[in-house]
Amino acid sequence: MRVVRSLFKIIRVVALLLAAVVDWWVRRPRVGAEGAVWIHGWCRRIVKVVGVEWRVVGELPTCGAVVSNHLSYLDVLLYSAVRPFVMVAKSEVRGWPLFGWLTSRAGTVYVTRGGGPSTYPAVNAAMAEAYRSGLPVLFFPEGTTTDGAEVLPFRRGLFHSVLNEGVPLRVAALRYSLEDASGSVEEDVCWWGDALLAPHLWRLLGLRDVRAEICFGGEVAARRDRFVLSERAREAVGELYAGSEVAGEVELVEAF
Template identity: 75%
Template sequence: MEWSVAGRLPESGAVVSNHLSYLDILVYLSVRPFVMVAKSEVEHWPLLGKITQRAGTVYVQRGGGPSTYGAVNAAMAAAYRSGLPVLFFPEGTTTDGQSGVLPFRRGLFHSVLNEGVELRTAAVRYELVDSANEGASVARDVCWVGDDYLGPHLFRLLGLRGVKAEIQFGDEVRARGDRFVLSEGARGVVVEMCEGALVSELVGV
């Protein structure tokens, strides 16, 4: 697997990205150290669970409700104090990269405002560059979407050749009136980056 990176690497603060696969976590961590934010189930996954534990990941219980907010905010505050950039995926799930960027869930944007940290954006996309992958597709065999089981998907992914990841980092999101304004501004930038990558792919740029 190979990857390319465009844009200035974040040094601290928060980073939000679109989300295509469990592979996203490994790709971002290969670029530079991050504190990742992931759903609590990831902690118990084979292999990826151990990797994310060692990376100091903040695990968030989906649908935990108000009773979990205090613990999540405290964990996020500690993550920002680590000095590493904190990366999370506010879509809350993965997509196939072709159906657009989902609406952002706003909960974790509270921590960005509460701690007064910089917010940056990022976008990830994948490409199959080896002709040996006949019949395979990024949407089905790299992106992990819906009810696809982890084991069979991982088996297909490991059988691919010439998987290329492209990461683009955007500038700081400066519209910070509240979490609604902040999340919508961030999503708008991520959408622009993802749509730009898709257009380039379609026209062969």
């Protein structure tokens, strides 16, 4: 049954991506914030076809920067399904078939891993433009995906832009769970290490009852420098991810 389910879903996902391309050429939304709003609706459809049910806890961000832990390529689809964001992604994503083209239309800021200080001016300029879009800008400062065992130390580079632009910084945490006994969250939902994209996607699409919970926390107060800011942000994301946020301090926004 998993093989049949995977085949059926992948046909529907490809069909949706092709339909999105056609819709783009018909509507012609501008690249950037307008594109992010447009892609929001398509991400909701894609996540539904993939078979992920999601629940959002906390107040949705409306502007500024948002940082989150990072578990899978699925994270970007889920956050974009919740509300329009300007995303920050590794430069390799731009080359992914169809998906890379669509993310570019949404004004995604692409960052080259290990680019070093020579890339900072261009990245900071792109981030400043993203903040001016009027949408919240989401990035994953772990710099890689994980199996969910812990929140890795945050890379500090992108926190430069938060301080330079003086924008508020919110935290978020994403958790997956799985009722399907034939798979595991660590290997079949989280995408990390040396796992190849195509085989992992095939396994993911074969699963039933994949669930996600996105928790939005408050604003990180430390504003002195990027070292302090990144560490405070990591601590806050780690607390959200571990579920230590006091229940009375969060509001259930929507559940699916």
